[in-house]
Amino acid sequence: xxxxxxxxxxxxxxxxxxxxxxxxxxxxxxxxxxxxxxxxxxxxxxxxxxxxxxxxxxxxxxxxxxxxxxxxxxxxxxxxxxxxxxxxxxxxxxxxxxxxxxxxxxxxxxxxxxxxxxxxxxxxxxxxxxxxxxxxxxxxxxxxxxxxxxxxxxxxxxxxxxxxxxxxxxxxxxxxxxxxxxxxxxxxxxxxxxxxxxxxxxxxxxxxxxxxxxxxxxxxxxxxxxxxxxxxxxxxxxxxxxxxxxxxxxxxxxxxxxxxxxxxxxxxxxxxxxxxxxxxxxxxxxxxxxxxxxxxxxxxxxxxxxxxxxxxxxxxxxxxxxxxxxxxxxxxxxxxxxxxxxxxxxxxxxxxxxxxxxxxxxxxxxxxxxxxxxxxxxxxxxxxxxxxxxxxxxxxxxxxxxxxxxxxxxxxxxxxxxxxxxxxxxxxxxxxxxxxxxxxxxxxxxxxxxxxxxxxxxxxxxxxxxxxxxxxxxxxxxxxxxxxxxxxxxxxxxxxxxxxxxxxxxxxxxxxxxxxxxxxxxxxxxxxxxxxxxxxxxxxxxxxxxxxxxxxxxxxxxxxxxxxxxxxxxxxxxxxxxxxxxxxxxxxxxxxxxxxxxxxxxxxxxxxxxxxxxxxxxxxxxxxxxxxxxxxxxxxxxxxxxxxxxxxxxxxxxxxxxxxxxxxxxxxxxxxxxxxxxxxxxxxxxxxxxxxxxxxxxxxxxxxxxxxxxxxxxxxxxxxxxxxxxxxxxxxxxxxxxxxxxxxxxxxxxx
Numbered sequence: 001x002x003x004x005x006x007x008x009x010x011x012x013x014x015x016x017x018x019x020x021x022x023x024x025x026x027x028x029x030x031x032x033x034x035x036x037x038x039x040x041x042x043x044x045x046x047x048x049x050x051x052x053x054x055x056x057x058x059x060x061x062x063x064x065x066x067x068x069x070x071x072x073x074x075x076x077x078x079x080x081x082x083x084x085x086x087x088x089x090x091x092x093x094x095x096x097x098x099x100x101x102x103x104x105x106x107x108x109x110x111x112x113x114x115x116x117x118x119x120x121x122x123x124x125x126x127x128x129x130x131x132x133x134x135x136x137x138x139x140x141x142x143x144x145x146x147x148x149x150x151x152x153x154x155x156x157x158x159x160x161x162x163x164x165x166x167x168x169x170x171x172x173x174x175x176x177x178x179x180x181x182x183x184x185x186x187x188x189x190x191x192x193x194x195x196x197x198x199x200x201x202x203x204x205x206x207x208x209x210x211x212x213x214x215x216x217x218x219x220x221x222x223x224x225x226x227x228x229x230x231x232x233x234x235x236x237x238x239x240x241x242x243x244x245x246x247x248x249x250x251x252x253x254x255x256x257x258x259x260x261x262x263x264x265x266x267x268x269x270x271x272x273x274x275x276x277x278x279x280x281x282x283x284x285x286x287x288x289x290x291x292x293x294x295x296x297x298x299x300x301x302x303x304x305x306x307x308x309x310x311x312x313x314x315x316x317x318x319x320x321x322x323x324x325x326x327x328x329x330x331x332x333x334x335x336x337x338x339x340x341x342x343x344x345x346x347x348x349x350x351x352x353x354x355x356x357x358x359x360x361x362x363x364x365x366x367x368x369x370x371x372x373x374x375x376x377x378x379x380x381x382x383x384x385x386x387x388x389x390x391x392x393x394x395x396x397x398x399x400x401x402x403x404x405x406x407x408x409x410x411x412x413x414x415x416x417x418x419x420x421x422x423x424x425x426x427x428x429x430x431x432x433x434x435x436x437x438x439x440x441x442x443x444x445x446x447x448x449x450x451x452x453x454x455x456x457x458x459x460x461x462x463x464x465x466x467x468x469x470x471x472x473x474x475x476x477x478x479x480x481x482x483x484x485x486x487x488x489x490x491x492x493x494x495x496x497x498x499x500x501x502x503x504x505x506x507x508x509x510x511x512x513x514x515x516x517x518x519x520x521x522x523x524x525x526x527x528x529x530x531x532x533x534x535x536x537x538x539x540x541x542x543x544x545x546x547x548x549x550x551x552x553x554x555x556x557x558x559x560x561x562x563x564x565x566x567x568x569x570x571x572x573x574x575x576x577x578x579x580x581x582x583x584x585x586x587x588x589x590x591x592x593x594x595x596x597x598x599x600x601x602x603x604x605x606x607x608x609x610x611x612x613x614x615x616x617x618x619x620x621x622x623x624x625x626x627x628x629x630x631x632x633x634x635x636x637x638x639x640x641x642x643x644x645x646x647x648x649x650x651x652x653x654x655x656x657x658x659x660x661x662x663x664x665x666x667x668x669x670x671x672x673x674x675x676x677x678x679x680x681x682x683x684x685x686x687x688x689x690x691x692x693x694x695x696x697x698x699x700x701x702x703x704x705x706x707x708x709x710x711x712x713x714x715x716x717x718x719x720x721x722x723x724x725x726x727x728x729x730x731x732x733x734x735x736x737x738x739x740x741x742x743x744x745x746x747x748x749x750x751x
Contacts, residue, residue: 021348022351026316027317028317032283034279035281035283037284037317039322039323040286041283043281045062045286046061047092048061048088049079049084049117056079056081059117068236069246069247069248073246074118074290074294078297079117080111083111087114087120088120095109095116099124099132099135102533106530106531112333114296118292119286121334122289125330126285134359135363137329137363138538139530141363141513142336142337142338143513143515143523143524143528144539145405146405147176147368148175148176148368150174150177150373151177151372152166152177152197152375153180153181153382154381154452155453156461157182157461158456159437159467160424160427161424163193163427164423164424164450165420167200167419167423168374168411169198169205170205170419171415171416172411173408174374174407174408175206175407175516176205178210179210180209181209182381185469187211187215188224188468188472189471192224192431192471194225197423197426200423204496204499204500205516206226206515206516207225208229208230213253220257222475222477223478223479223504224477224481227263228263229266233250235291238278238280239278242278247294251297255299261503261506262504263510265302265336266295266304267305268291268295269306269308269310269324269327270288270327274310284310289330292305292334295336296336301336302331302337302513303336304343305338305339306370311324311341311346315346321355328340328341328360339366340365342386343369343372343385343386344384353386361406369386371385372385372388373388374392389452395408396408396549399549410552410553417449421448428444429484429489433488434484478497478500482494485497508522512526558733565661567602572598572611572749573749574597574598574632574750576632577745579746580744583629587626588650589621589652589698589699590629590649590650590655591630591655591656592633592642592656592658593630593642593659594639594659595632595734596734597610597660605661605726606684606685608662613658613662614749617658619692620692620695620699621699623692623699624699624702631646631744632745633744634739635739635742637734639657639658639663642658643657644671647671654701655668659734660730662683662684663681664680665677665694666694678694680694684723
């Protein structure tokens, strides 16, 4: 009965708007003094670079004597001096146009990007409109083949659930998996579970455990993780100081990872400096440009940015989404791997959070999410991602809608249950074999079938704490894990985990933008370079991958529809009699049915059988003391023509048209085909009572008495989206059964 007035609104329209999900988000006006500005601030420096005797003596308007620690590091290591003079001599607009020019190769733009200062880099990408950013991203990403990263965590730090969910993520196609912990001491157990679980569904997925940097490195040195990305960079010196860090310490950490064959990217993104009250009045884009230049300078393989946890700050301001995409583009301009954010729920609005992913989704990225919450949102200990486990079907359909590779694929339920059981059982057996923890078969079954941690009994947290402590104290390395897997009968997982060790020894996946496919091939900027130069070039879906993306589990064939809507009727059949002739009975209402009614199609879209729908129509006619006559119209599938054909044969001149899918109408012999008397067009919502009313009203038209009110039912469901695909299939089945020129026949019910 109307929208409730709220918040003092006299207007129902504004009361309804206030209730919309988007109005649960926060929005701010720009204030550059506080750093609340996305793209350009008056405090951003003018791009400049002066070099003397091979050394940078001025960077973005600041002389060497005034360099802060970020300037110092970028000046020493973050500018390609061989390209700098040429790059800085180009106008920002000229470089921006080169980015969307399909005739300018990516390699040339990377060379130029590495020669730009932070302010110049930010100035260039700020000139691109959103559609131009999509084109630039398509060309500039490092690796040809897109991929995706998942978050795999749970509230209990349950290692069996971690393993099962890791296997689930890999089964869906994720090639990197990131976990973290609500309790720091649980990290070694989580890392071990992720390592094993990730290899249960397919080989080659990379795993990490995001915790405090030194402990994260230790897990990597023991072989329990294969990459890291939560090494944070910041765009102002004060925030580095507050974090007890410098670019020099980050560079040392990057070297430590590389020396042990561990892939490393760094994390940055808009909002961090604002949150710390140390943005120095600069725009988020400029501060992130400093971080990107630092990332290249310290030798990281790539950058996780795109606002990351700061997306809610950037998203509260004008151009916030554009700024997040521009961050990714700056990473690509410097020739680094782009792990493109989308890892934080940035809005309560489904429209807005989907819009946030679309530029990267359409253009492709080295990793489109960093990461996608492959678990249910309440179990994501990073905080809900922009897309979570409950959104997987939406994402798979988006891939199919646009024909783009978002890195994921459909998984059948039986397959998923099997890999979850393999993973959980393997981790249970390893923990028991190593004397770290014991779990029974009942726990395995709970975990295998669970959607999340709420579906399993609460663990005694001490079990995980003790297991993790045991891993540290023994100490347990990947060698012990492989041996335990082999000795407990999990040879396949043992082989795959050992193959990850071999990859670290080879070091091939230390190449920029490296990821392993399921055959353990390294795909990287070197082995799989992005060669997009316009239509017909770059990455395109193979036939196999196209079929994989198109083959969502919800899609049905005509045979599927026949199986669903052609299920046999219980105790009822229809028999065709001779050719139908016009009647002279004045109380007769002819009911015409479509060609497949009661033959190929036995069930309507509403779930009623065709017999029940027809029985109700005939009962309504009888209640009004008229006579029902049943006809099959064979020459057309149009419900209007079916009803008109019935009316022309009816003694009263009134007919009912009834399609097998459930659409119904009342017609009169003297009306044009489209000018029916009453129409129930929304077949999925037609009830038995409505069909009876159709019969009653048809008879009342015969008698010339007032009609019963009849309206199409109302719903807020997306009926078209839900049923049109089935409707098209059913119509195709009807069309195949249609006999052009065939006369209608009388029909009788056999019971």
